[in-house]
Amino acid sequence: MWIEARVPQDGTRIDVGGTRLHVLDRGEGPIIVLIHGLMGQMRNFAPELIDALSKDHRVILVDRPGSGYSDPLPAGANGIASQADLIASLIEQMELEKPTVVGHSLGGAVAISLALDHPNSVGSLALIAPATRPRSEANSTFGPLAIEPAPLRRAISLTFGTPFGLAIFERSAAALFAPEPLPADFATAGGGLLSLRPENYIAGSNDIKSLRDALADLPTRYGQLEMPVGVLFGSDDQVVDKNWNGIWLKSQLANATYAEIEGGHMIPFSSPQLVADWIAAVANRAHSKTAN
Template sequence: MTIVLALLGLLLAFFLGLALYAYMWKRRAQRAVPPRGAFTRISTGRLHYLDVGQGPAIFLIHGLGGQMGNFDCGLIDDLARDHRVIAIDRPGMGWSERPLSQPCTPADTARLMFEIMDKLGIEQPLVVGHSLGGAIALSMAVQNAERLRGLALLAPLTLRGQEPSPVFDGLAIQSDVQRFLTAWTFATPAALRNGEAVIQQLYGPEEMPPNAVTQGGALLSLVPRHFYHTSRDYINSVRGLEETSRKYADLTVPVRLLYGTEDQILDPQHHGAKLVGRHPQMGLKLIHGGHMLPVTQPQVCAEFIRDASTKMRGSLTIRRASPEVYR
């Protein structure tokens, strides 16, 4: 009995030690990447957002496990020269709050994006979605195209059917209880141990810029709450996507895509060329690069987005877009 109690005590001490380690890294990450914008409240709790510049609105939606810093390595400042640019930490990410059990399919999150538009007074924006943010942007267009000027998507998730990258295996947790316990125990040391391999997949064949760690907000991925919601987003990322994709042919806003030909996370042939093959009214531009284009090639992304904004200006809704609107 004494041995059993001693073993239980050691086990408890081990997990408490892991939780303390996670807490220490949480504090370190949050000190290194403080809030850079303002706060408001929506139905999911506190929302962290950045609203800069004047002109036609551009609404930036980041991808899986990201936050507004993904756009703040030069892209926001460039676009804000002649646009109103709104970037957010999606609910649950970065400094924004979200209930632990909040529904979070792309369609669910799209509805929250409209709530944010109402809260911040965003009218007829060009919606820019990166990665999972692309699926959210497409869901917004399917749900209420009349409120959008168009979509400019960066390495977007668009269709079901691709096998997920092994880099996300650690996020494939079905139970919320297990997910919460993992977030406060093994997630932080695993992230630190596997960080280099994850970075190579996310950024390859490009290098991760040094400013991605703090200015780009990468350190916030070590916050336990951030891991928890990233895991839930991952599990729900393709739920409802098949139904949404059946409605792409009926979209009444222009859609343009930018993809890196060497993307190691989302296949540009599947999510880009295949999509445009089905819906040739959409436009696809391919460049040399990987998945994290807003971080590695902010100037190229800014040119792509600005060109889309110029061509889509004045085109609120369409019956059938002409090629020049899309391309």
């Protein structure tokens, strides 16, 4: 497909318990694992961010199951907790000792689930614009993913989903970056085009429901998080509410820090150096505590 030609694989596909995950392994040093958000893939973390982090750290990027170039999990076993379980298995298989786990947006919920269900696999959490608790109103940015029933979503994705998605791509992507401008290279350098593939649309639709289900339970368990937690938001994020999700989470955790930088929701791509510096600070703080 022409989309794959424009956005090829960056890493290798590793078999983890029968599911192939697309993984990129860069650098040496304290380990950082990065988990992208809804309808995304590893390129949502800008190349400049990865270059900066990998100077002093070993950086592991993974496409979540069903996203990018990773296989989907079986229907009925593809929720947030199941994705976290699979990434925990990857961490064990790669012998990654107590990494800092970075989660962006929906990836933040996966990272939190990973830390709660597999605390020995996580040294610290670095959460960027994380979705942390449910809201009654739906976010219009991802409205097309919530079409019911599921067979209709699948039919749409396999027929005119890609051409329709291509027609509205710039508008949809711009909504993710607002109020910042949409970077001209996001479609390719940021992996944005991969969201137009039918299989990625189906995975995104499943993720919307899975996130809703997960956030009905996860907040009741946040008190169990004992590792250091850093939370970062763009000051004008228009996708995930910083007060509802970020500042609130900080208030629930004695071991959490909260910070903001200028920008919107996609700061891992739009502000790579600032975000890399923040991730490195979270990782280095946790590594220093472990060393002592």
